[in-house]
Amino acid sequence: xxxxxxxxxxxxxxxxxxxxxxxxxxxxxxxxxxxxxxxxxxxxxxxxxxxxxxxxxxxxxxxxxxxxxxxxxxxxxxxxxxxxxxxxxxxxxxxxxxxxxxxxxxxxxxxxxxxxxxxxxxxxxxxxxxxxxxxxxxxxxxxxxxxxxxxxxxxxxxxxxxxxxxxxxxxxxxxxxxxxxxxxxxxxxxxxxxxxxxxxxxxxxxxxxxxxxxxxxxxxxxxxxxxxx
Numbered sequence: 001x002x003x004x005x006x007x008x009x010x011x012x013x014x015x016x017x018x019x020x021x022x023x024x025x026x027x028x029x030x031x032x033x034x035x036x037x038x039x040x041x042x043x044x045x046x047x048x049x050x051x052x053x054x055x056x057x058x059x060x061x062x063x064x065x066x067x068x069x070x071x072x073x074x075x076x077x078x079x080x081x082x083x084x085x086x087x088x089x090x091x092x093x094x095x096x097x098x099x100x101x102x103x104x105x106x107x108x109x110x111x112x113x114x115x116x117x118x119x120x121x122x123x124x125x126x127x128x129x130x131x132x133x134x135x136x137x138x139x140x141x142x143x144x145x146x147x148x149x150x151x152x153x154x155x156x157x158x159x160x161x162x163x164x165x166x167x168x169x170x171x172x173x174x175x176x177x178x179x180x181x182x183x184x185x186x187x188x189x190x191x192x193x194x195x196x197x198x199x200x201x202x203x204x205x206x207x208x209x210x211x212x213x214x215x216x217x218x219x220x221x222x223x224x225x226x227x228x229x
Contacts, residue, residue, distance in 0.1 A: 004218070004222055007218075008214070008215060008218040011214060011218075012210075012211040012214055012215070013039070013040070013043040013207060013210045013211060013214065014043075014207050014208070014210070014211050017036045017037075017039045017040040017043065018036070018040070019036075020032055020033075020035060020036030020039065021033055021036035021037060021040070023036075024036060040202070040207075041202050043206070043207060043210040044202035044203055044204070044206050044207045044210075045199060045200050045201070045202060045203070045206060046192050046195060046199035046200075046203070046206055047195060047199060047200070048206075048210075049190070049191075049206040049207075049209045049210050049213075050191045050192060050193065052209075052210055052213040052214075053166055053190050053191045053209060053213050054191065055169075056165070056166045056167075056168075056169050056213060056216055056217075057165040057166055057168075057186070057189055057190065057191050058191075059169070060165050060168050060184055060186040061186070062088075062185075062186070062187070063088075063092065063160065063183075063184070063185040063186075066092055066095055066096050066160075068158055068160075068183055069100075069157070069158035069159050069160050069181075069183055070099070070100055070101060070157070070158075070159075071100060071101045071102075071103060071154055071157060071158075071159035071160070072089055072092055072093070072100050072101070072102045072103065072159065072160045072162060072185070073103045073105060073150050073154070073159050073160065073161050073162065074086070074089050074102065074103070074104050074105065074120070074162040074163070075105050075106055075143070075146050075161070075162070075163040075167070075171060076104065076105065076106030076107070076108075076116055076117060076120070077106070077163065077164060077167065081164050081188055082116070082120060084164070084187050084188040085162050085163060085164065085187055085188065086120055086123060086124070087187065088162050088185060088186075088187035089102060089124070089162050090124070090127055090129075092160060092162075092185065093124075093129055094128075098128065098129050098130055098133060100133065100160075101133050101134075101135065102124065102129065102133055102134045102135070103135045103136075103137055103150060103153055103154070103159075104117045104120050104121060104134065104135070104136050104137065104138075105117075105137040105140050105146045105149065105150050106137070106138070106140045106141075106146055107138050107139065107140060107141060117136045117137075117138045118136065118138075121134050121136055135153065137149050137150060137153060143167075143170060143171050143174060143219065143223075144174065144223065144226070146171070146174075147171070147174040147175050147177075147178055147180075148178065150175075150180075151175070151178050151180055154180060154181075156179075156180070156181060157181065158181035158182075158183060159180070159181065159182060159183065160183050160184075160185040161175065161182050161183065161184055161185055162185045162186075162187060163186065163187075164186070164187060164188035164189075164190075165186035165187065165188060165189045165190070165191075166188075166189075166190055166209075166212055166213060166216055167216060168184055168186045169216070169220065170216055170219050170220050170223065172184050173220070173223075174223060177227065190209045190212065190213075
């Protein structure tokens, strides 16, 4: 697992192409430097980033029907993602008069005592969601554990899964493998879909999105290998 993680991080576009550039400079190989810069540029523009994200996000759209399930499962995913995922949970909850049970799943594997789930729970309560409608599953450190711990709570009942669109394919796929009745409720879409001349300028946000996509592809591959064992 650790070796797989290291390989994954090294192959992030933001790191891998930088290695190309540094290696080229060190070896005084102009072609390596040019290649590294060209790849850095390509993975930093919107069109290429969208092409990488499309297989992950392309099959999903914002949830518009809310009567298929009485439970909402929100996977924690870091501060930035949590804000957007919480917004989607609030949208569903408000549109259904706070009748849904909300399950907040996950913890920070690097800081299990961070009480991230508790912070999200308090945010929901401050926005009018009844305290008794919120369940915290605070043991999961990754998607693999999320799916298994949440299954123990939802059993065979249908539920809305709220996570970032780029992560939905992997998360929903794992829930499906366990036989749960999962309904995708994606948020935090990264694809832009429409372009202008400014989108051909390099952007750190696009490079970060390329990293996120590569991380997801590695996660999907890793779970496929894990299931075969």
